[in-house]
Amino acid sequence: MAFGKGHHLHLIDGSAFIFRAYHALPPLTRKSDGLPVGAVSGFCNMLQKYVEGNTGSDAATHVAVVFDKGSHTFRNDLYDQYKANRDEMPEDLRPQIPLTRAATEAFNIACKELEGFEADDIIATLSCRAREAGGRVTIVSSDKDLMQLVGDGVEMLDPMKNRRIDRDGVFEKFGVWPDRVVDVQALAGDSVDNVPGAPGIGIKTAALLINEYGSLEALLDRAEEIKQPKRRQTLVEKRDQIEMSKRLVQLDCDMALDFTLDDLEIRDPDPERLLDFLNEMEFRTITRRVAEKMGVEAPAVADAPAPDTDDTALPQPEAIPFDHATYEKVGTAEELQVWIDRIRALGFVSVDTETTSLDEMRAELVGVSLSVEAGRACYIPLAHRPEGTGDLFGSEALAEGQMPLDRALALLKPVLEDPAILKIAHNMKYDLKVLGRYGIDVAPVEDTMLMSYALNAGIHNHGMDELSERYLGHVPIAIKTLIGSGKAQRTFDRVPLEDAVRYAAEDADITLRLWQTFRPQLPAHHVTTVYETLERPLIGVLARMERKGVQVDRDTLSRMSGAFAQKMAQLEEEIHSLAGREFNVGSPKQLGEILFDEMSLTLPDGKMPKRGKTGAYSTGADILEDMATIHDLPRRILDWRQISKLKSTYTDALQDHINPETGRVHTSYSIAGANTGRLASTDPNLQNIPIRTEEGRRIREAFVAPEGRVLVSLDYSQIELRILAHVAGIDALKEAFAEGQDIHAATASEMFNVPLAEMTPEIRRQAKAINFGVIYGISGFGLARNLRIPREEAQGFIDRYFERFPGIRTYMDDTVRFARDTGYVETLFGRRINTPEINAKGPTAGFARRAAINAPIQGTAADVIRRAMIRMEDATRDLPASMLLQVHDELLFEVDEGAADELIARARDVMEEAPLPAVDLSVRLLVEGGKGGSWAAAH
Structure with a gap:
């Protein structure tokens, strides 16, 4: 039966589905070969949801998923800057595009695209033909460019909000009815697609003008009547540009297609073909769900949370519909x-x-x-x-x-x-x-x-x-x-x-x-042991810590805010002197003009930084840190920004976080925030208070103990370096730790052939930066920024480090190889940290490699302190003490003054023995303790 009255055509915007799936879900790779499939997974879930929901009297009788094909269309021939400012497609999305076409075909849904034309034009042509044939059309998309098609027999469905868009919905969006949407878009332009439009005229003004004059053509013909001089001049002088803009946004409703509406008749998917595709993609969950819906047995699929076990045989919850x-x-x-x-x-x-x-x-x-x-x-x-009742007072x-x-x-x-x-x-x-x-x-x-x-x-x-x-x-x-x-x-x-x-x-x-x-x-x-010993027992421990909170002195914070304001003012004077004139130091735009236009400074490689979409130079921290190795002004800007952040983020903001009922600050810890097991502190974040600078350390002075009590701090000494020495088998580091040497001085002595007795603070500082940097896979570029030295010199330090400690390079290579083979790395306690992007190409490859190297070290350290926290309550239950904060490798307590020394002794034992009996480290852990009336005094 030919398409006509009584038929209902659904046109799905395939590109919108793809990008929604890509941006809504975290990265996912196929475990068998590392192929990125996250967007394909989300796309399949949306198609399955669509198929399941296409029932009832309003169901589609015909359907097609419509895609863009290629990037060059007739609009590029009309205007070579059309969509010129769009970002390149992400590298991990590119190989997934053909798989979304294959997914559409696997669901037995018509998949349509045409070289040289956008999906919107295909949708427009099909919509017009279906309406002319007497049928109804639903365009499954929220794309504003498609709203010009809405009218009798054609409506849109926003799949994200599950909201239908009819003529009234279009009017709400544009202020005009659908037949005048193109006129409004031609005037307002579109920054996303780089449609120029009429400069200075936005959607609201465009709608007012079109409603007043009836059409774009009438408006342009009568532009001399416009009373506002600037608007009149724009419409007269930019007429050609505006008319071209209309041709860019006007959809083509008369394309030559090599298929008919009848070819889009809805068809049931073939179970074998669909399940084979899902199985090939290794989509375990949707494979099982689709098989259940079709009443067939699901094939075994490899997409399990852990790559060494297929959980399709595990008991699953009964598939009872949500009602x-x-x-x-x-x-x-x-x-x-x-x-x-x-x-x-x-x-x-x-x-x-x-x-x-x-x-x-x-x-x-x-x-x-x-x-x-x-x-x-x-x-x-x-x-x-x-x-x-609303929110009526009382x-x-x-x-x-x-x-x-x-x-x-x-x-x-x-x-x-x-x-x-x-x-x-x-x-x-x-x-x-x-x-x-x-x-x-x-x-x-x-x-x-x-x-x-x-x-x-x-x-x-x-x-x-x-x-x-x-x-x-x-x-x-x-x-x-x-x-x-x-x-x-x-x-x-x-x-x-x-x-x-x-x-x-x-x-x-x-x-x-x-x-x-x-x-x-x-x-x-x-992972039962990980869950039962490191995750579940921590819930109550953290809940009690968070409820207790830590006392913060508002007056101290207020005085610090004033001192920081004075320091910022002093830095501004220095900055203005270096710049040769006054400017708004907090304005990235003005700073860029000073650095690169007026002072003609460059990056260390002699190049200029990129300009953003607004035309302003990039002056982010990475740019300034790079420049700070050779210029004074960027150094001072960084100093100013640091003080400004301390003031706004801590000394000002912490005052607002003081609970009026308890008089204390109550942070919240996220147990499942970081993949490595490290806890994350939020509302407020007390883990990122900088301690490398004097100003940052001073903020801890505001964290105080009530009268009669003191704060006790216990901190693992260089725990990650100790774990690295153990897992990488670095004998020189092991010996230094065993002898109680200053590890950074010992490293410097090994690297630079400087006797310990002749060690200078500068050489030790460089060794310390390398010690900690190597754990995080730091590059010569990154070390140069940290030390504010030339990149070549920094890379030389790293090369020398690996020569002196070859076991570290072996550990790194072995860890990356293991991650690439298995898709995960593990801590010494069995915590599995998946590395789905380890085999990816492009910009993410380096980050994934560094993360895989660092994860077992950082994750083991996180597991150690978790074990200590879980055991701490039993070990100190009879003491008048409370555990308040965990900050990376440090625990902070509040205790009666007379019991402080006993708490330090017991807590130190718990922390140093935390790995036992699960892991026996070849390097002894060392915990340093202190007490005082404030956090600064205790640490």
Whole structure:
């Protein structure tokens, strides 16, 4: 039957799908050969979601995925600068483009492209023909350039927002109806596609002009009537440019195509062909999901989180569809008791809290959700406000149908604290801190975020929404759809109960299913020990540290801010003197003009830095650090920027982070942030306070102990160098550590043939920079920046270092070779750090190699201090002490003054013996301790 009335054509913008998939997902490589496939994976997931959703009376009868082919089109012949400022396609995306075509064909969907034409023109031609034939068209894209096609029988569907765009939607976007969109675009131009338009006229002004004059042609013909002189002059003088711009943005609705609408009739995918393609790509999760949908057996696929085990044989959660209608609202004690009885019978429960803030120290509990089996979940609302009350001051009324908070928590407390019942959450630390403020000490716990982290560090992120899409094939409700964003954002207690139940219960349901997915994979991939000894026990330790917080003296910070302001003013005078005139030191544009136009300075290689899109020179830290090796002015600019950052990021900002209830600063640690196992501190970040400069070290003076107590700092001495000496078998370094020598002086003596007795601070400083730099795979270029010396001299230092310590080069080469063969590296404790880009080409190759070299060293050091923290509470439980902060290789405590020495002795023992019995290092760890009234005095 020929395409006509009653038929519905879907036209999918293939390029938009590809780039959305590429930018939305982390890098992924095929394990068998290192081929980048992240965008292909996301593209396949979107196609599968489309196929599954194409049902009902409004389903498509015809469909095509339309792609661009080649970069040169008739528009480039019309205007050679068309799309000239677009960035080059990322290197790791280029080989994936043909695979997305193959994926489309594997799904048995028509795949269309035409040399010399953009996908938009093919979509335009097909849309016009389908409309003329009496059918309907849905363009699956959010591309504004396609909005000119919307009208009777043609609409758009934004796949990201799942929102349909009709004539009213176009008017909302452009201020004109679809038939005048081209006129507005011709005037406003397009910086993305380099369409020039009329300079100085934006979308809003263009819409006003077109609505007033009726069309672009009429406007240009009557341009002399425009009252504003500048606008009138632009329209008269730039008429040819504006008319050309219209030809650039006008889509071609009359292309010669070598296929017809009938060729686009929808077809069911062939199971064997589709599964073979997914299997070839090694997409484990989607292969299983597609096979289930088709009712066939899934082939064994190699895409497992760990390359030595195929988890397709592992037990998987039952494939029960997500159905929000099955979720329950629990509003009475009797209803809650039914759930409690279920939990006690099963011995486990998935838990999630809804609150008014992401700051656990200030968040108010709004509700609790529970799940006991896939598809079975509930939400217990506790503090939702009635609709219509908004944020009225003093409005304390609660919506009907909720339990009193005290009554609900009294019923939940025995279950959540019962040691015989396992509590499962995603990012459990947040829920522990929130519930802890209400007197509930949740234990024992499981965390699906940390399970994913133990299994897949370096492969993808570990947020619940991403894991749900990746492993469960389900896109969760987005929180922004409930609370909004920006200035209009509201707190969760203002969300209507019906919406809250769907969202909150879904979170608990997803978490339970992720637990069912990940739990059996831990032993199969040999990461149970990592999860059980390094991840899970740390949750409670960090939660207690974060809740305790550290006292910060606001007056000290304020005085420092004033001192920094004076220092900045002094530096500005020096900078102006070096520059020969005054200028805004904080303006990169003005600085670039001073350095490169007025002073005619260059980079060390004699070249000029690149200019950005605005025409301004690049004056980033990398440029200035490079120039600082030969010029004074860049050095002073760097000094000024450092002081400015200390002031804005710490001495000013820390005052805002002091909790009004506790008078302390409460940082939050991310356990699953860094692939190597290092903890990350946020809100505020207390790990990046610089200690290499006097000004940076002074900031620690503001961290103080209350009266009668002191701060105690214990710090591993050169732990990463000690681990390097062990794993690389560097006898010279081992001997130096064993004899208690100054390792940097010893290294300098080895490298430069200088006796220890004649060592100068400058030679030691250079050796120290090389010692630490080598661990991170530093280049001569990077060392030159750090030492502010010529690049050739820096490279000579590195070459000499490898000559003196050849075992380090052997370790590096062996580690990279292992990573390339297996796709991962490991710490001494078995933490697996995946290296998906290790076999990539192009700019990422060097970074991936350096990361692979560093990861076992940095990761082992991180594991050591994690083990120490986990053991510390038991070792110091009888002391009046609290662990407050972890900063890389350092732990900070607060303790009664009389117990400080005992704490130092015990904590030092715990830290130095932390690797045992799992790892027996051939180099003894050394921990240095100190105490004082402030962090600066203790360190």
